[in-house]
Amino acid sequence: MTRSMRRTRILRLAGVGAAAVLALSACSSSDDSSSPKSDTSASASADAAKLSGTVTVFAAASLQESFTALGKEFEQQHPGTKVSFNFGGSDTLAASITGGAPADVFAAASPKTMKIVTDKSDAAGTPATFVRNQLEIATLPGNPHKVSSLKDLTKSGLKVVLCDKTVPCGAAAQKALDASKLKLTPVSYEQDVKSALTKVELKEADAAVVYKTDVKAAGDKVEGVEFPESAQAINDYPIALLKNAPNAQAAKAFIALVQSAEGQKVLTEAGFLKP
Template sequence: MRLSAATLATMLGFAVPGSAAACDAGKRPISADQLSGTVTVLAAASLRGAFDQIGAGFEAAHPRTKVALTYAGSDELARRIVSGTPADVFAAASPATMRTVTDAEDTTDTPETFARNQLVIAVPKGNPKGLHTLADLAQPGVRVAVCAVDVPCGTATAKVLGAAGVALTPVAREPDVKATLAQVQHGTADAALVYRTDARAAASDVEGVEFPESAQAVTAYPIAALKDAANPSGAAAFMAYVLGHRGQQVLMDAGFLRP
């Protein structure tokens, strides 16, 4: 029988933040400081800043552990997992990419949504071209970068453009949201459609312009432990940390929406 992440975390004693006691798959008690080893986490590129903080917080709470984080586009990470790349936890930027992994029966539990996100128009500081709507992006001479259509931010972009009835000819289609935002940061694009959290993380270089159509493509972020996890106790504890109040606070501070 498969267990949800929340149920597994409760069984292991990590559902309540700060809990010192746990049990090893119901066999014997484990205290928080007895957790050990590396927890390998594959996470969507848009989670980089938040998960760097979450990983550091988890290590501080469990001094004998090390969190090894790898970031890339969710679709790329899902392909790696299905192809046999070893990892303990997968945090995706959409249910569709997580389904690639669950359909291959490579998870041990039902994925849990731990955050949501939505798009903004990222522009250079001061918004020199005065871009305030999706329609503005279609003006002649406006260079726009978007995510590739097969990654979650690209799927969300297609939805919002369709909702607004706007057709674009992007100057770049990037494999993940960080690379898309970099086009604005490097001056090779006047605007980019990226997640709110990414624009906020790069606030020294860009600003995010909100637009109403983004509410029609809010992206859910699921997390799951992987079937061949080398550190299943560490995986369950890490997931519980993400779902608990400490992890959730980091995510909200980064601009993510509540699950």
């Protein structure tokens, strides 16, 4: 083999080697470019799996049945989480939150009671209205006193219960009474709507002004009577993430469930109106 032929062969081998190195480099580059996508996907899955611990929700008493159902759904969707509820009068709950009670989410039965929290800068961001609710009269089963209007509640001898005026259902009832120019002296004022309804269920009262959702939840324990003045006193229900939420990430996910189509279906089936 001549010197010229040896040089040509060496150059060819060098070319093949360079091509191989380039090919390996391309493969490595391709792998590197795809690895962030894999990492991103894994990160997204990890984020979903990160939801854990307890979500503490302070919610208006009228939300008890629907929120309890949504809490169970949330726990099924996110194993390792638990939703703990504190149901009660919105004004009492708001006072607890501004007083430092640890909570992640506040769902109030009126913008006025939510304002107690926002005025103290205890909400993270702007509260959003997620449902509305309308009043209805709850009477004893069979409506033995033949209550057919708001005016009928002023009959002498009829034992009527109202929510306290500081509670959203009480404020709404008073607004409806004022619109009708009616005066009503109840046998008691209750601190939340469930307490007012219970008085009728236990036959300790003949009637109570509550929400449609509560009448529906009570089933055959009471009978509902609609009245046109209720249209003058429909309550918006706002929900908010709290500023010092101990479990903010899971709290955001719970609020998202409430606002989702799935959550709205549960709420409308319970008798709530769409926002």
